[in-house]
Amino acid sequence: MERLPRCTFAIISHPDAGKTTVTEKLLWFGGVVRSQEGMVKSKSGDYAKSDWMQMEQDRGISITSSVMSFEYNKRAVHLLDTPGHKDFSEDTYRTLTAVESVLMMIDGAKGVEGQTEKLMDVCRLRDTPVITFINKFDRDSLDPFELIDNIEKKLSIQCVPMTWPLGDGVDFKGVYDFRTKEVRSFKDSKNPMEPMIIDASNLDDEKLAKFAGPAIIEKLKEDLQMVEELIEPFSEEMYLEGIQTPVFFGSALYNFGVKEVLDMITNHAPAPRARKVKLAPYELDSAEEIVDPKEKKFSGFIFKIQANMDKKHRDRIAFMRVCSGVFKRNTKIFHTRTEKEIKIASPQIFQARDRELVEEAYPGDIIGIHDTGKFQIGDTFTEGQKIQYTGIPSFAPELFKKVALKDPLKAKHLDKGLKQLSEEGATQIFFREATGEKMLGAVGALQFEVVKFRLEDEYNVKADYEGTPFSGVRWLRFKDKKIEDAFKRNYSTNILVDGKDRLCYGVKSDWDLKLCMEKNEGVSFYKNSDYIENHH
Ligand code: G4P
Numbered sequence: 001m002e003r004l005p006r007c008t009f010a011i012i013s014h015p016d017a018g019k020t021t022v023t024e025k026l027l028w029f030g031g032v033v034r035s036q037e038g039m040v041k042s043k044s045g046d047y048a049k050s051d052w053m054q055m056e057q058d059r060g061i062s063i064t065s066s067v068m069s070f071e072y073n074k075r076a077v078h079l080l081d082t083p084g085h086k087d088f089s090e091d092t093y094r095t096l097t098a099v100e101s102v103l104m105m106i107d108g109a110k111g112v113e114g115q116t117e118k119l120m121d122v123c124r125l126r127d128t129p130v131i132t133f134i135n136k137f138d139r140d141s142l143d144p145f146e147l148i149d150n151i152e153k154k155l156s157i158q159c160v161p162m163t164w165p166l167g168d169g170v171d172f173k174g175v176y177d178f179r180t181k182e183v184r185s186f187k188d189s190k191n192p193m194e195p196m197i198i199d200a201s202n203l204d205d206e207k208l209a210k211f212a213g214p215a216i217i218e219k220l221k222e223d224l225q226m227v228e229e230l231i232e233p234f235s236e237e238m239y240l241e242g243i244q245t246p247v248f249f250g251s252a253l254y255n256f257g258v259k260e261v262l263d264m265i266t267n268h269a270p271a272p273r274a275r276k277v278k279l280a281p282y283e284l285d286s287a288e289e290i291v292d293p294k295e296k297k298f299s300g301f302i303f304k305i306q307a308n309m310d311k312k313h314r315d316r317i318a319f320m321r322v323c324s325g326v327f328k329r330n331t332k333i334f335h336t337r338t339e340k341e342i343k344i345a346s347p348q349i350f351q352a353r354d355r356e357l358v359e360e361a362y363p364g365d366i367i368g369i370h371d372t373g374k375f376q377i378g379d380t381f382t383e384g385q386k387i388q389y390t391g392i393p394s395f396a397p398e399l400f401k402k403v404a405l406k407d408p409l410k411a412k413h414l415d416k417g418l419k420q421l422s423e424e425g426a427t428q429i430f431f432r433e434a435t436g437e438k439m440l441g442a443v444g445a446l447q448f449e450v451v452k453f454r455l456e457d458e459y460n461v462k463a464d465y466e467g468t469p470f471s472g473v474r475w476l477r478f479k480d481k482k483i484e485d486a487f488k489r490n491y492s493t494n495i496l497v498d499g500k501d502r503l504c505y506g507v508k509s510d511w512d513l514k515l516c517m518e519k520n521e522g523v524s525f526y527k528n529s530d531y532i533e534n535h536h
Contacts, residue, residue, distance in 0.1 A: 004076040005271050006364025008321075010095050012082060012120070013105035014113035018135040022105060022252040022261075023068070023081065029262050030070025030077060067319065067366045069349060073266035078366055082119070089447045090395060090425050091304055093122050094377065097392050098303040098321040098366065101129040101269040103261065104245070105252075108134045108141030108168065111150040120155045125528070126391060127242035129270060130157060133261050138186070138251040140169040144223065148231075148247065158244045160234045161227060163260060165249040166212050166220055173212040175249050175257060176200055176220060178227075183208065186256050193259070240270055272364040275323055277380070277387035280336075284477075284531070291324050291387065293363035298325030298333065299382045300367075301389035302375055305424040307454070316371040316424070317348075318379075325383065327361040336380045336388055344369050376423045393530035394428055394498065396473050397441030400506075401448055401465035410461045417459035418451075422499045427451045430473065430496040430504065439468055439496070470496075472507035475529050479522035487523055491516065502529060 013019040068079045080099055082092045096102065102123055106112060123130060134147055142150070148159040163175040166183065174186040174195075185196040198211055203224070209217050238244035246264060250257015272293040278286045291299055304319040320327075327333070332341045348368040349358045361367045369375075378392040405414050418438065422429040427448070428441040442448055448465060455461045473496060478484035488495055488503075494516075496504040505525060507513045517525055524531070 003362060004071060004074055006078065006362065007075045007101075007266055007269050008078040008080065008099050008272065008364045008366070009101045009103060009265060009269055010080040010082050010099045011103045011105060012096070012116060012123070014107070014110075014115040017105040017107040017110075017113070017116075018252040019082075019105050022103075022133065022135070022258060023079065025252055025255050025258040026079060026262055027068060027070060028255070029259060030072050032068065032070050067349075067368075069366075072262060075266045076364070077266065078364065080366065089450075090397075090428070090443045092119065093395050093443065094303050094392060094425060096122050096128065097126070098319070099128070100271070100273055100364070101131070101265070103265065104130050104132045106132060106134045106147065106151065108136045108147065108249070109139055111142060111147055112154040117154060120157075122395070124242065129240050129242055130245040131239075131261060131264055131269070132159065132245045132247040133252070133257070134247060134249045135252050137165050137168050137172050137249050138254055138256075141165075144249065145226070151245070151247075157242070158232065158238070159247045160231060160239075160244050161247045161249075162234065162264065163248050163250075163257065164220065164223060164227065167216045171213075171216065172251070173216060176224070177260070183211070184256075185211070186251070186254070195256070236268055239268065272323070276390050278390055280386040280388075282336075282388040288390070289387065293324050295324040297383040297385055298327050299323050299380065299385060299387065299389075300327060301381070301392065302377055302379045303392055305371060305375060305377060307424060307426075307458070316373065317368040318371040318375045320367050320369055320381065322361045322363050322365045322367065323389065324363055327365075327367065329357070329359045333381045334384050335374075336382060336386055337376070338374070339386075342381075346370060373420060377425045391530060393528035394425075395443060395529075396475075396527045397428055397443055398472055399442045399445055399448070400430075400468040400470040401440050401442075402468050403438045403440060404464045404466050406462040406464060413459050413461045414455070414463060417455045417461055419499070421451055421454060426454065429499045430506075432506070433495045433497060434493050437468075439470070440465075441473060468506075469508050470506040471509065472513070473498075473504040474507060474513065474525035474527065475531060476503045476505055477524045477526070477531055483520075483522040487520060498529065500529070 011019050011023065068081065070077055080095045082095050104116065132151065144165055148161065151157065151159050161178065163177050165175055166173040172186050174184050176183050181201040183198045183200045185198065198207060200208060203217065203221050234246055235244060239246060248257050248261050252258055274290045274292045277289050277291050279289060300320045300322040302318045302320050305316055307316045329347055330343055330345055332343050335342055347358050347361065349356055358367055378389065380388045405411060418429050421427055430439045430441055432439060440448065440451060452463060455463050478487065491505065494506045496506045498504055505516065
């Protein structure tokens with residue numbers, strides 16, 4: 001890809017809000033491949049969905065994330081796919097650590113839904129800028145003010161409408177654009193590049209009433225006046241700080257309002273930003289530094305590991321986000337966790353389902369590197385600098401299962417499998433100190449099935465699950481050693497240790513957690529393994 005400014009983003013949404021549909025349209029605008037019907041197909045003829053794994057194919061859902069790259073508006077756009085199924089996994093969260101901004105899809109009939117709230121919590125950890133698309137206005141929808149109020153209250157973010165809908169459902173006529181004072185017609189949206197445009201600088205113009213009907217124009221006038229009185233104008237600075245979100249209305253299915261969103265993203269979404277790193281020995285209290293993407297020396301980190309993308313090769317691919325300097329194929333790079341030099345012979349970039357060899361990659365790019373089991377999520381690669389990127393935490397799982405081995409002779413296989421799968425981020429592993437039990441923690445229930453399937457398929461181990469008393473964990477930090485020792489004594493049945501030997505509190509109920517927090521002032525409880533608090 002030519003050296004254009006990078007724009008690396010992801011879409012967050014609740015299942016069914018239209019993420020897949022809008023992705024297809026964005027790729028259509030990006031010219032990835034255009035089929036006759038305007039649906040996106042990759043070169044291999046399949047739809048641009050990440051359906052790599054057998055299970056995904058069987059179930060027709062998308063479990064794992066992929067990266068799709070295209071050029072638009074003189075920017076190299078990388079769209080990182082976040083799995084949207086109800087049983088989403090930690091991959092979805094982690095993907096958000098590798099992007100600079102997100103597009104949030106909201107279903108116009110439903111407003112903010114559960115999964116979007118969770119994903120926004122993760123965005124807030126890094127004050128990620130958000131652009132909002134309120135979808136499905138061709139169907140009966142909530143009132144735009146109600147939707148804005150709902151987003152502002154539930155997600156604590158200020159909405160600034162950039163467009164405004166004229167009607168909804170069968171009466172959906174189009175959108176008014178605040179910047180150009182024009183109305184774009186929905187009816188005439190067959191060619192999304194050139195929808196019919198009506199001058200709306202004078203809302204009393206007969207033309208408008210004729211186009212949309214007097215009632216809709218009357219409502220538009222009232223609405224626009226209210227917007228002017230109540231809503232602050234768009235500020236790029238506040239958008240970039242994650243305080244404001246520009247809001248667009250449209251219909252992804254009919255490719256209406258999508259181009260405006262893509263224009264907004266490519267005009268305003270941030271280029272690769274400076275990121276925090278820890279210096280060796282990369283302990284919790286090690287010194288931190290900021291790495292600017294313009295720095296000459298290469299650095300990057302792994303945010304996702306995916307196994308068996310191609311069953312024939314039985315390979316694992318580690319997805320690396322380049323953060324500074326230039327990554328060059330076949331040049332030695334330094335793996336900071338093991339302090340070993342490695343050469344990457346066949347780094348790949350992704351286009352829908354296709355992979356291509358890449359010679360050079362720049363900050364903002366995502367490259368896939370072959371992994372024989374040596375890499376872990378969060379691993380940092382450099383030109384020799386001893387640094388480690390931060391902010392790739394594990395997020396508190398809400399579901400727990402105890403692992404029960406069917407064949408005791410396979411204990412070693414099981415351990416190896418669980419270790420590797422947890423390094424990949426397919427699941428989290430916890431050890432219960434008091435009993436020595438092994439437990440898996442997941443963000444979404446499907447993760448358990450994936451792990452079971454893969455243990456059998458790849459490690460030849462049959463494992464079963466049993467219930468546990470836990471419904472959550474909190475990572476712990478203590479004011480001093482005395483408090484730590486007392487806490488471990490008093491709560492020995494709740495103490496868990498994660499795959500990286502970090503101490504956790506196993507939560508049995510919200511009530512139990514609340515009580516424990518109240519009783520133990522010298523102990524801090526964190527919802528993620530990086531011990532970061534939400535800012536807002
Ligand atoms: P997701 O990836 O966020 O889960 O959502 P997806 O795009 O798969 O969309 C969910 C359903 O909503 C699909 O219908 C899709 O066609 C529909 N949809 C998406 N955007 C719009 C829109 O702007 N207007 C309308 N009316 N519908 C929209 P489905 O029946 O579940 O699937 P399909 O059989 O149409 O593929």
